[in-house]
Amino acid sequence: MASTETKAQSAAAQTTAQDGETIDGPAAGAATRATAAGDTTHDLAGLEAGLDALESTVVARQPWLRTIASKTFPPLIAIALVLGLWQLAYHFQLKPHYLLPSLFDVARSVQEKWLQGTLLGYVWTSISRGALGFLASVAIGTVLGLVVARVKVVRAALGPILSGLQSLPSVAWVPAAIIWFGLSDATIYAVVLLGAVPSIANGLVAGVDQISPLYLRAGRTIGATGLAGVRHVLLPAALPGYIAGLKQGWAFSWRSLMAAELIVNAPDLGTGLGQMLEQGRETGDMSWVLSAILLILIVGIGIELLIFAPIERRVLRSRGLLVKS
Secondary structure (H helix, E strand, C coil), rough: HHHHHHHHHHHHHHHHHHCCCCCCCHHHHHHHHHHHHHHHHHHHHHHHHHHHHHCCCCCCCCCHHHHHHHHHHHHHHHHHHHHHHHHHHHCCCCCCCCCCCCHHHHHHHHHHHHCCCHHHHHHHHHHHHHHHHHHHHHHHHHHHHHHHCCCCCHHHHHHHHHHHHHHCHHHHHHHHHHHCCCCCCCHHHHHHHHHHHHHHHHHHEEEEHCCCHHHHHHHHHCCCHHHHHHHHHHHCCCHHHHHHHHHHHHHHHHHHHHHHHHCCHHHHCCCHHHHHHHHHHCCCCCHHHHHHHHHHHHHHHHHHHHHHHHHHHHHHCCCCCCCCC
């Protein structure tokens, strides 16, 4: 009798479950857990899709004319404002004309040097010196930065010294370099190295400090140790900071070169932009002096914009640190 009632109750329960009505007992708990798990999976999938949507950026490609206009118009407007203020100062004689020549006087001085055939020689002498000194600084600064970043004893000993050398004005090295090497190219290159190497080394140290330890452990796991680890793991991971150090190193090397050329002046050395600036001072020709200053400014900014800025944008964009807008 009891077994008959039990079978009847089971049949009733099965019928109720099939009809979609309420389920009691262990079956109800299992169904509830299954439903909750399905809801959780659905929520996680939705959250993951939302995060992916945040990370993915749809970039609408702009016409090249609009891109060029957005890149060139702001600096051109700024330059035009500066030149306009310069002409106003000349017009109202804030300084006598022989102390503050007009823009046209400076342009005439540049034209004279161009017609004499000496202008390109001045520019090329400084650029070749700056490039050679900068390449030597990169080689020395990279090795020094890696050693300081990875060896704790060396970092404790040389880290503060590098920071102090970076803050030291480059012109302070010129008298010592003249005593060491005399009036020679070695003096100029020594000043450039002492000005640029600390910046490059400190930039690389900062880039290495920002590397996630997970990358280094992964590199050791796959056997990338020693020079292989430096080449394939350390330098690529530290590349954004390293590029920033290279940019700053170029700025310091160019400044150091101009400081050295201003003071180290000899017939056998050739004439760079710094020597050109000093010759203008000796003759009291302010148009000559301002034209040399403008050429120094144009060359320094031009190399930074044409070489270092595109490399930095490409590296940052490849790392997802810079998004086109």
